[in-house]
Structures are given as C-alpha cells and as structure tokens.
Amino acid sequence: MPGENLSRDEARERAALLSVDGYDVSLDLRSAVGDGDGEPRTFRSVTTIRFRCSEPGAASFADLVAPSVTAVSLNGRDLDPSEVFDGSRIMLEDLAAENELVVDARCAYSRTGEGLHRFVDPEDGEVYLYTQYEPADSRRVFANFEQPDLKAPYRFEVRAPEGWTVWSNGTGELTDGVWRFAETKPVSTYITCVVAGPYHYVTDSYTRTFEDGTRLEIPLGAMCRKGLAPHFDADDVFLVTKQGLDFFHDHFDYPYPFGKYDQAFVPEYNLGAMENPGLVTFREEFIFRGKVTQASYEARANVILHEMAHMWFGDLVTMEWWDDLWLKESFADFMGAFANVGATRFKDAWITFANRRKAWAYRADQLPSTHPITADIRDLEDAKLNFDGITYAKGASVLKQLVAYVGQDAFLEGARRYFKRHAYGNTRLGDLLSVLGETSGRDMSAWARSWLQTAGVNALTPQVLLDAQGRVAELAVVQEAPESHPEERPHRVAVGLYRRTPEGALERYARVETDVVGPRTVVADLVGAEAPELVLVNDDDLTYCKIRFDDTSLATLKEHLGALTDPLARALCWSALWNLTRDALLPARDFVELVLRFAGRESVIGVLQMLHTWANSALVHYAAPEWRETGSELLAEGALRELRAAGAGSEHQLAWARFFASVASAEPDLKLLRELLDGTSTVEGLAVDQELRWAFLEPLAAHGVADESVLAAELARDDTASGKRHQVRCLAARPSAAVKAQAWAQVVESDALSNALVEATIAGFRQPSQRELTAPYAEKYFAAIERLWRERSIQIGMDVVQGLFPALQDRPETLRATDAWLDAHRDAAPALRRLVLEARDDLARALRAQECDATAAGR
Numbered sequence: 001m002p003g004e005n006l007s008r009d010e011a012r013e014r015a016a017l018l019s020v021d022g023y024d025v026s027l028d029l030r031s032a033v034g035d036g037d038g039e040p041r042t043f044r045s046v047t048t049i050r051f052r053c054s055e056p057g058a059a060s061f062a063d064l065v066a067p068s069v070t071a072v073s074l075n076g077r078d079l080d081p082s083e084v085f086d087g088s089r090i091m092l093e094d095l096a097a098e099n100e101l102v103v104d105a106r107c108a109y110s111r112t113g114e115g116l117h118r119f120v121d122p123e124d125g126e127v128y129l130y131t132q133y134e135p136a137d138s139r140r141v142f143a144n145f146e147q148p149d150l151k152a153p154y155r156f157e158v159r160a161p162e163g164w165t166v167w168s169n170g171t172g173e174l175t176d177g178v179w180r181f182a183e184t185k186p187v188s189t190y191i192t193c194v195v196a197g198p199y200h201y202v203t204d205s206y207t208r209t210f211e212d213g214t215r216l217e218i219p220l221g222a223m224c225r226k227g228l229a230p231h232f233d234a235d236d237v238f239l240v241t242k243q244g245l246d247f248f249h250d251h252f253d254y255p256y257p258f259g260k261y262d263q264a265f266v267p268e269y270n271l272g273a274m275e276n277p278g279l280v281t282f283r284e285e286f287i288f289r290g291k292v293t294q295a296s297y298e299a300r301a302n303v304i305l306h307e308m309a310h311m312w313f314g315d316l317v318t319m320e321w322w323d324d325l326w327l328k329e330s331f332a333d334f335m336g337a338f339a340n341v342g343a344t345r346f347k348d349a350w351i352t353f354a355n356r357r358k359a360w361a362y363r364a365d366q367l368p369s370t371h372p373i374t375a376d377i378r379d380l381e382d383a384k385l386n387f388d389g390i391t392y393a394k395g396a397s398v399l400k401q402l403v404a405y406v407g408q409d410a411f412l413e414g415a416r417r418y419f420k421r422h423a424y425g426n427t428r429l430g431d432l433l434s435v436l437g438e439t440s441g442r443d444m445s446a447w448a449r450s451w452l453q454t455a456g457v458n459a460l461t462p463q464v465l466l467d468a469q470g471r472v473a474e475l476a477v478v479q480e481a482p483e484s485h486p487e488e489r490p491h492r493v494a495v496g497l498y499r500r501t502p503e504g505a506l507e508r509y510a511r512v513e514t515d516v517v518g519p520r521t522v523v524a525d526l527v528g529a530e531a532p533e534l535v536l537v538n539d540d541d542l543t544y545c546k547i548r549f550d551d552t553s554l555a556t557l558k559e560h561l562g563a564l565t566d567p568l569a570r571a572l573c574w575s576a577l578w579n580l581t582r583d584a585l586l587p588a589r590d591f592v593e594l595v596l597r598f599a600g601r602e603s604v605i606g607v608l609q610m611l612h613t614w615a616n617s618a619l620v621h622y623a624a625p626e627w628r629e630t631g632s633e634l635l636a637e638g639a640l641r642e643l644r645a646a647g648a649g650s651e652h653q654l655a656w657a658r659f660f661a662s663v664a665s666a667e668p669d670l671k672l673l674r675e676l677l678d679g680t681s682t683v684e685g686l687a688v689d690q691e692l693r694w695a696f697l698e699p700l701a702a703h704g705v706a707d708e709s710v711l712a713a714e715l716a717r718d719d720t721a722s723g724k725r726h727q728v729r730c731l732a733a734r735p736s737a738a739v740k741a742q743a744w745a746q747v748v749e750s751d752a753l754s755n756a757l758v759e760a761t762i763a764g765f766r767q768p769s770q771r772e773l774t775a776p777y778a779e780k781y782f783a784a785i786e787r788l789w790r791e792r793s794i795q796i797g798m799d800v801v802q803g804l805f806p807a808l809q810d811r812p813e814t815l816r817a818t819d820a821w822l823d824a825h826r827d828a829a830p831a832l833r834r835l836v837l838e839a840r841d842d843l844a845r846a847l848r849a850q851e852c853d854a855t856a857a858g859r
Contacts, residue, residue, distance in 0.1 A: 004065060004088040006136065007379045008321055011147040014060055015320075017053055018145065020152035022183075024048040025142045028159045029166075029196055032109065032118055032127050040108040041118065042067055047103045047143040051152075053095040062090040063139035063146040064105060065115075071104040090143060103143035112793045113270035113755040115140030116194070121267070123227045123720045127161075128197035130266040130281055132274060135322060135383045138189040149320045149426040151186040158194060166196040167223075169278040171260055184277070185257060186424045188318050193276035195264045200229040204238045206245050206261070216255050218245065221262040227720055228265070228287050237263060240301045240344055244308045247343035248335075251412050252312055254419045263304070267721055268756035270795055273303050275310030275332070282307075289722060290691030293651035295606035298346040305343075306336035312419055320426040322383035326373045326452075327427060329387070330395025331415075333357065337396070348567065352606045353400075354541040355571040357393040359610070362457060362546060362579060364389030367841050369834045370455045370485070373398060374429050381831035384794050390455075397544035398451045404492045404542045405447065406440035413439040447490070456485025460493070460516065461548035462535040472497075475526045477516050477537050491516040495523050496539030496569065497532035498556075506556070506563040511539060533560075536569055546583075547576035558590075562598035571607050578614050581622060584848040587856035588622035591615070592631055596638040605651050612659040619663070620768045621810065621842075622849035624857065635663040640672075648685025657686055657695075664699050665769060673700055690718050694726040701730040702767045708734075725760045732764025740765060740773055747800060748784050751792060758796060762803035771808050778806035778814055782821045789832045801832065805839040810846050818843065 028044040049062065065088050069081040075096055084091045090103060109118035109129075114137045119128045131141060139146045156168045158179040166172060169192060170182035184192070204220040220241060222234045241263070245256060258277040269283035286300045313335070314328030337357075340349035364370060369385075373395045377383050403411045414436040422431060429452065433444040459480045467473040477495065479488050497510040510532075512525045533556045538547050549557065557564075557573055564570045577594060580586035595615040602608040619631045639660035646653035664670055673696045675681035676688055688696070697714060700706035708731065715727040732743040743765045747758055766774065781804055789797045806814055818840040822833065 005379050005381050006063070006146065008323070008377060011149070011321060014145065015147065015149050017055060017058055017060055018150065019052045019054075020145060020150050021050040021052065022152050023050075023142075023144065023154045024157075025154060025192075026157045026159075027141070027194065029116075029129060030159055030161050032129055032196075033161045040067060042106040042108050043116070045103075045105045045107045045142045047101075047105075049099075049101045049103075049144065051099050051101070051145070053097060053099060056095060056097045058095055059091065059093040060095060061092055062101060062103070062143050063088065063136075064090055064103060064107075064143040065137075065140045066105045066107045069103065069105045071102070073100075073102040075099055088139075101143070105143065107141055110140065111754045112796050113268055114793050114795050117266075117268060119267045119721075119754075121225055121227055121721055122724050126198050126226060128199065128225055128267060130195045130264060130269075131193050132270065132281065133190040133192070134271075134274060134387075135190055136380045138192055141194070144189045146189050147321070148188040148190065148318050151188055151318065151424065151426065153186050154184045154192055156181045156192075156194065158196065160196050164196055164198060165201065166194065167221075167262055167264065167279055168192075168194050169258070169276060171219075182259070187277060187315060191274075191276045191315055193274075193279045193281065195223070195262075195266065195279060195281070198226060199223040199264070200226050200232065202232070202234040204234075204242075206242050208245070208249055208255075210249075210255070216249075218256060219260040221260065222265070223262070224265040224284060224287055225267060225721070228284060228289070231287050231289050232265075233287075236297070237300075237304065240304050241308070243343040244305045244339055247305075247339045248308060248312065251415075252419060253416045254312060254316070254423075256311060257316055257423075258311060268754055270755060273307045275307045275314055275328075277311060277315040280307045288691075290689035291654055291687060293605045293609065293655055294346075295352070295609055295651075298340065298349060298352060298606065301344050301346055302336040302340050302349060302352075305339040306332045309335035309339070312415075316419060316424065317422045318426050320428050322377040322380075322386065323375055324428055325375070325377070325383065325386055326391050326395040327429070327432060329391045330373065330399055333392045333396035334399040348604055348606070350541065351568050351571045351604055353396070354568060355575055355607050355610050358397055358541075358544070359575060359578065360389035361393035361397055361544070362389075363582075365394055365455065365457045366482075367838045369838050372455050373452045378830075381794060381829060384798070385831050385834055394457075394544060400541070401451070401492060401543045402436075402447070406436065406442060410440040411436070450487065450489040454485065454487040454489075456482055456487060457544065457546055458487075458489055458491070459546040459548050460491065460537045460543075462495070462537050462550050462553065463520075464532065464535060464550055464552070466531050470531045472526050472529045472531065474522060475529075475535070476520050476522045477514075478520050479516055479518065488518060491538075491543040491545060493537060493543050493545075494539040495526065496536040497526065497529055498534035498536065498564070498569070499530065499532060500560065500563065504560075504563055505565050506534065506560050507565055508536075508539070508569070513542075516543075534564075534573075536572060538572065539569060541568060541572055546579045547572060548580075549576065558594065561594060562601040567604045567607070570602070571604065574607065574611060574614075581614075581618055581849065582845060584845075584852035587853040588618040588624075588849055589627055589631060589853055589856055591618050592623070592635065596634060600642045600645065605655060608652065609655050612655065612662070616659075616662055621807070621846040622853060624850050624854040625810075627853065627857065632663055632665050636660065636666060636669050639663055640669070643683060643686075649687070650685070653683070653686055654692075657683070657692065661695050661699055665703060670700060670703055670705050674705065690723075694718075694723075694730070697726075698730050698733055698764075701764075702733040702735065702769060704735045706730065725756055728757050729760040729764040732761045733767050735767075735770055735773060737773060740770075740777070744777060744780070744804075747804070748780075748788060751796070755796060755799070758799055759803075762799065766803065766808060768808060774806070775809055777804070778809045778817060781806055782817060785821075785832065785836070786825060786828055789829055794831070797832070798835065801835045802839065805836070805843075807839065807843055807846070810843060810850065812847065815840065815843055815847065 026046040069085045072079040166179040168181040172181040201223045206218040265284040273282040309332040313331040319327045337349045337353040340346045417435040463476045465474040581591040643656040
C-alpha cells in the first residue's frame with residue numbers, strides 16, 4: 001500500500017516540523033459482537049489531534065490504515081476524504097502554527113495480531129479484544145503521527161458491548177455507557193493500548209515508602225480469558241511483579257511513573273509480551289494448562305521483569321527512531337536476567353541466559369543479515385525484522401560485558417542519570433554513552449565502536465604450553481574474527497582451569513580475570529599453575545564470544561563433561577559444543593552421543609530442555625542423511641531410558657517424556673505413546689495431562705497412527721482455543737499428500753485463518769519425517785512468496801516466508817533454487833530478501849554440517 005512503509009527520512013522531516021500536544025481517541029467497539037457489517041468487520045474510530053507546526057503554511061501527513069474514512073477536519077475546515085486519504089496517509093496542507101485535526105474513520109478488526117485483534121473463543125463464543133502496535137500498528141486503530149519521537153499525552157474513551165470491561169493505559173471509569181480513561185503521560189503511539197471483553201480479572205496492590213517518607217501505591221491487575229481462569233496462577237504473577245517493582249525501585253531511584261500496573265494475558269498473540277505502560281500484554285501461553293518445568297516459570301518471570309524494565313527503558317525514555325531500538329530491548333533483556341537473579345526464586349537465570357538467550361544471539365550474528373547492535377533502520381519493514389537476536393540477546397550480552405568493564409555501581413548510576421535527564425523524552429546512542437562516561441570515568445567511544453557499531457562474533461581459543469615439570473609455561477588466548485566481519489574486540493574475560501579431583505569431579509582450581517586485546521593475549525598470572533585438563537576461556541560468561549577448546553580440553557569434555565560440577569561452566573561447555581556442531585567442526589553424531597551420555601546428569605532443567613532441542617536439531621538438520629534413522633533410534637532409546645530412570649513425578653521426568661515423544665518414530669515407541677494415552681501403560685509418577693496428551697498425539701498423527709477421527713475425539717475432550725490450535729497442528733502433520741495440499745492452500749492461497757492457526761498449520765506441515773511428501777512445495781514456495789509478501793500483513797508474511805522455506809529439502813538443488821530466486825528478485829522488498837537470505841544461510845550451514853558428519857561415518 002503506498003506510504004504504509006514510513007521511512008526514517010520522512011520521520012525525521014516530520015519530527016522537525018511538528019510537535020504534538022495531545023490526542024483524544026474515541027472508539028466504538030460495540031460492533032465486535034453480533035453479526036458483522038461485512039468483511040472486514042469494522043469499528044468507528046474518531047481521533048482529535050492537537051499539534052503545532054514550526055513552519056506555518058507547510059504540508060505534512062498523518063498516518064491511518066483503515067478501510068474507509070468518513071470525515072476529516074483540519075482547523076475547522078472540512079477536507080474531502082477521497083482527496084486527502086490514500087489508504088495509509090492523510091495529507092495535511094497549509095498547516096497553521098497551532099492545529100487541530102479530527103478524523104472519523106471505520107477501522108478494521110484484526111485477525112493477524114496487528115492493530116485491534118478480535119478473537120472468538122470456541123469454548124463459549126465469547127469475544128475478546130486487545131491491541132498490539134509495535135512498531136507501527138496503532139494507525140490501524142486511530143489516526144496519528146506513527147513514529148516514536150512524536151510523544152504526546154492521550155485520552156481514550158471506549159464504547160463497548162454491555163457487560164464488558166475495558167482497560168487502557170490509564171485508570172478508567174464507566175459513565176453513561178462510555179469508558180473514559182485518565183490522560184496518560186507523554187508516550188509514543190506504539191505503546192498505547194486497549195483491552196476489552198469479558199476477561200477474568202484479579203486485583204492486588206503494591207506499596208512502597210521511600211526514604212523521604214513519600215508513599216507510592218500501585219494498583220495491580222491481571223487478566224485472562226474466562227476459559228483459562230481455572231489455570232490462572234495470578235498469585236505467582238503478582239509475587240514476581242512485586243519483587244520486580246522492589247528491585248527496580250532499589251536500583252533505578254525513579255518511582256514507577258505510570259499509575260496502575262495491569263497485566264493482560266491475551267489469545268493469539270504474536271509476541272512474548274509488550275510493554276504498554278500501565279497495561280502490559282502477554283501471550284496467554286504463559287498461563288500453564290498442564291504441568292510444566294520450573295524453566296517455564298522462570299521464563300515467565302523473566303518476561304514479566306523484562307517488560308517491567310521497559311517502563312523506564314523504553315516508555316519513560318524512548319529511542320528517537322528504530323536505529324536505537326537496542327536502547328530499550330538490550331537493557332530490558334539484560335534486566336530480565338539481572339532482576340530474576342537479584343529479586344526472585346530463579347537464581348539460575350544467568351545460566352539460562354548463557355545457554356538459551358546467547359544461542360539466539362550467536363545464530364543471528366552469523367547470518368548474512370547480521371548488523372551492529374545500533375542498526376541502520378531505513379524504514380518500518382526494517383524495524384519489524386530487527387526485533388532479533390542481535391537487538392535483544394547480543395545487546396544484553398554486551399551490556400553484561402559492560403558491567404564487568406565499568407562496574408555494576410557505575411552502570412546503574414548511569415541508568416539513574418539517564419532516566420532523570422531524559423524523562424518523557426527521546427534519545428540516541430550518544431545520550432547513553434554520555435552518562436556512562438560520567439559515572440565510569442572511562443571514554444566510552446572506543447568501547448561503543450567495537451561492541452555497538454560493528455557486527456559479528458569473535459572466537460576465543462586457549463593455547464597451553466607446559467614446562468618439563470608439567471606446569472603451565474604459557475597460556476594464551478587467541479582471538480579470531482570471521483572474514484566478513486574482521487573486527488577484533490576488547491574482551492573482559494575470566495579464564496578458568498579445571499582438573500578432576502581424586503573422587504572424579506571436574507572442578508576449577510584456578511581463575512584469572514584479564515583483558516583480551518588483539519589476536520593473541522598471554523595470561524601471565526597463570527604461569528606455573530598445574531596442568532589443566534580443561535581450560536574455559538570465558539568462565540563465568542563475562543563476555544560475548546564463541547568459546548573454543550584446545551585438544552586436551554575437548555578430549556576431557558568428551559569423556560568427563562558430566563563430571564563438571566559447576567552448572568554455569570557446564571552450560572557454557574554445552575553451548576560451545578553446540579557452536580562447534582553448527583560450525584561443522586564437531587560431527588552431529590558426536591554431539592548426539594554427548595547428549596546421550598551426559599544429559600541425564602544435567603541438574604538445571606532449563607539446560608536439559610535446551611539440550612533436547614539441540615539434539616533434535618542436530619539430528620534433523622546437521623546429521624548426514626544416511627545416519628538419521630540410526631540417530632533417531634538412539635535418541636528415542638536414550639530418551640526412554642532416562643524417562644524411566646527419572647524421579648517419579650519430577651520435572652526431569654516430564655522433560656524426558658516430551659523429548660521422547662518428539663523423537664519417537666519406530667513402531668514400539670509409537671505403541672508406547674498410544675498406550676500412555678489410553679492408560680494401558682504407565683510410567684510411575686508421570687501424569688499424562690491434556691497438554692502432554694497433545695504432545696503425544698502429534699508424532700502419532702505424523703506417522704499415520706492417529707487419524708482425523710482420533711484427533712476429533714481429542715478436540716471433543718479439549719474443546720478449547722488451545723485444543724483447537726493443537727488439533728489444527730496435528731491435522732496438518734498427517735502423512736498424506738492431500739493433507740499437505742490442504743494445509744498449503746489454507747496458508748498460502750487463503751487468508752481466512754487467524755495468525756495463531758497459520759502458525760499451527762505451518763508447524764504441522766513441516767514434519768522432518770515427511771521430506772518426500774513436502775518436496776513438491778519447494779518450487780511452489782519460490783513462486784508464491786513475492787505475491788504473498790505484497791498481499792499479506794508483514795507479520796503473516798514473516799510467518800509464512802520463514803515457516804514454509806523448504807529447509808527440509810536439504811540438498812544442493814534447494815540451495816541453487818534459492819540463489820536463483822534471489823538473483824531474479826533483486827528488486828524485491830528488502831525485508832523479504834533478508835528473510836530468504838537468512839533461510840539460505842541456515843540451509844548452507846546444514847549442508848556443511850552434514851558433510852562434516854558424513855566424514856565421521858568411517859571411524
């Protein structure tokens with residue numbers, strides 16, 4: 001649509017011209033229920049914007065993506081909507097010094113999770129609404145100036161169906177059939193929010209008295225669909241919320257500025273969560289319908305704290321443009337783990353960060369689309385794709401390294417000054433560097449150039465020379481950078497030396513912190529130490545790098561990884577071994593063997609579950625094709641062995657049960673899954689609840705054991721929104737050409753499915769055991785994606801382009817077909833080309849790893 005993809009240059013020009021004094025937004029959502037008024041179903045949106053123009057007589061535009069506009073008025077002058085509105089912009093000419101724009105529009109309810117999403121609960125027919133805007137979808141709900149640096153206060157009023165409750169950023173009251181909300185502080189368009197419907201709502205409160213005697217009271221609320229209310233553990237949500245508010249008030253020295261603190265768990269949500277001030281939205285999957293491990297509760301707490309950190313980093317102080325998205329996301333990602341460890345029961349959060357979040361960063365930083373943490377964001381499509389592992393996890397990793405570099409006190413004092421200096425304003429990189437320079441006494445420019453303004457990940461490898469007495473004569477750390485991004489960086493690292501004790505435990509006996517600078521750094525303080533069996537060059541995970549091993553260390557891990565007693569060191573070694581596998585330096589079958597030998601001894605449940613994911617990926621993508629069947633049998637056998645050995649009712653037992661289901665393919669394994677479902681077989685302590693039933697049913701469906709009637713019966717047993725998503729995924733997983741054709745048509749040729757059902761259908765379609773069945777769709781994929789990108793919303797476009805790329809057709813021919821598409825579509829949308837380039841890189845990496853694994857066959 002013309003003008004929908006706002007460019008950075010356009011935003012800068014508009015920001016130089018306009019300043020916004022306030023919005024009044026009136027939404028009539030009574031059309032959400034009952035028979036629709038046609039397709040798309042719409043609602044009335046009336047917006048009044050008061051704004052100033054620094055150059056009277058100049059022209060600009062407002063943003064609105066809507067099916068139709070009824071009326072437009074500028075400074076009392078009626079404008080013809082057919083002349084000024086093109087579907088995404090409203091042209092504004094001859095502006096005065098002070099202006100008032102009124103826009104009366106019919107806006108569309110969303111089924112893609114962008115704008116005002118409308119969900120009908122299949123369980124009870126109730127309708128639920130919520131908004132999701134980042135980076136630029138508030139213009140689908142009301143007319144505005146859709147860019148982060150045109151902040152303003154907002155007053156919302158909403159008419160809703162009788163019996164509904166409505167929430168927004170400010171406190172609301174229902175008067176004469178209209179919900180009216182208190183005016184917000186000056187915020188950006190993308191963090192305004194409305195949630196409406198018959199939600200189940202629970203309340204609590206938070207109180208804090210500051211040293212000067214002032215008292216802060218924050219009303220707390222948490223909500224979900226009525227159908228999820230029996231599973232809603234709001235007490236734990238409130239517990240983590242209060243712990244987080246205590247922690248951030250202790251460290252930020254700036255009282256929470258947005259009044260109330262509601263948290264809404266909403267259906268069919270595209271993201272993890274969104275930091276709307278006073279009304280944070282979360283995906284409802286954070287309400288657990290069945291038994292989950294502590295890793296799931298830890299992840300939820302991390303997201304709660306991540307979003308809470310945004311109240312200061314992002315909402316109070318906001319980046320000027322999406323180039324500096326990291327100013328909020330990197331900090332929030334860091335603060336999620338920092339606060340989890342510092343304030344909650346989840347003391348292993350830094351282990352999870354090292355193992356899970358950094359894996360996301362390492363992958364993203366080796367793609368052809370990698371970019372500096374401070375990115376070059378030309379337009380909104382660029383911005384949408386930059387909510388990635390660089391902006392979040394690498395940025396957070398670099399901030400963790402910065403804390404080691406300048407000290408925690410200086411870092412937090414810099415944050416405090418940053419909030420006070422820029423409250424309700426917008427910032428760039430230089431604003432943060434300025435306060436950090438003040439508090440640390442260091443010149444931050446060189447650090448920023450190396451870490452924030454260059455891309456790529458370094459590898460650090462130890463080199464050990466022993467003297468005649470078997471002690472360390474020299475220990476050096478060698479730094480390497482990829483040819484594509486040859487930057488060598490300063491790394492603050494801890495180097496740990498490990499040996500086995502007489503009892504067989506692999507433990508650290510020496511540790512030195514040092515600065516690694518340049519291609520080779522000698523660690524003088526370790527000269528004379530006893531000969532190590534393992535050298536860990538980023539012990540305690542202070543820096544962001546790929547850890548490599550010398551030959552002795554690698555041999556030690558292959559024999560004694562399970563004897564490594566420190567859980568963080570163990571997680572770092574697992575992560576390093578996985579990077580070696582991905583880099584085609586360790587055969588996939590060797591990684592699988594390590595998991596089979598040592599994963600059963602892993603005490604940290606989140607690490608264990610990550611190992612299960614990696615082992616599955618190693619088998620599906622990185623193992624030589626001729627070994628896959630053997631590998632699958634070995635993993636299923638090992639998973640079943642560990643399942644039976646795990647403590648009855650333990651979370652490790654649950655993790656192994658889910659992993660067993662994910663790798664089961666042989667007839668005896670599928671038979672056991674059937675029997676666990678019908679109760680003719682049991683594993684002591686394993687409760688096969690509804691969520692676990694669906695986990696067992698997917699492999700049964702994928703291997704032709706559970707047919708449509710079985711899945712229909714299961715949906716009758718679990719006739720809920722969650723059950724419907726599970727059923728759709730399982731239906732698409734069945735091994736039939738007709739099933740695959742139907743799934744493809746539903747996603748690619750039709751836009752009838754909601755975002756959640758598109759996601760479920762794609763997940764079912766792409767079964768690793770069905771490579772031959774889905775082979776014909778490789779050619780169809782390349783023929784369809786440009787049209788699809790043009791016609792669908794960017795979120796659905798991303799889901800389909802990423803999800804249906806023929807990654808399982810892992811042959812050189814697919815690589816050539818990808819290259820041919822890229823060569824023939826040089827003028828395709830840059831965001832689309834980026835997604836295809838990333839998928840191509842993953843495929844090329846898989847082929848290299850398979851070649852490496854094949855060389856291990858003859859050993």
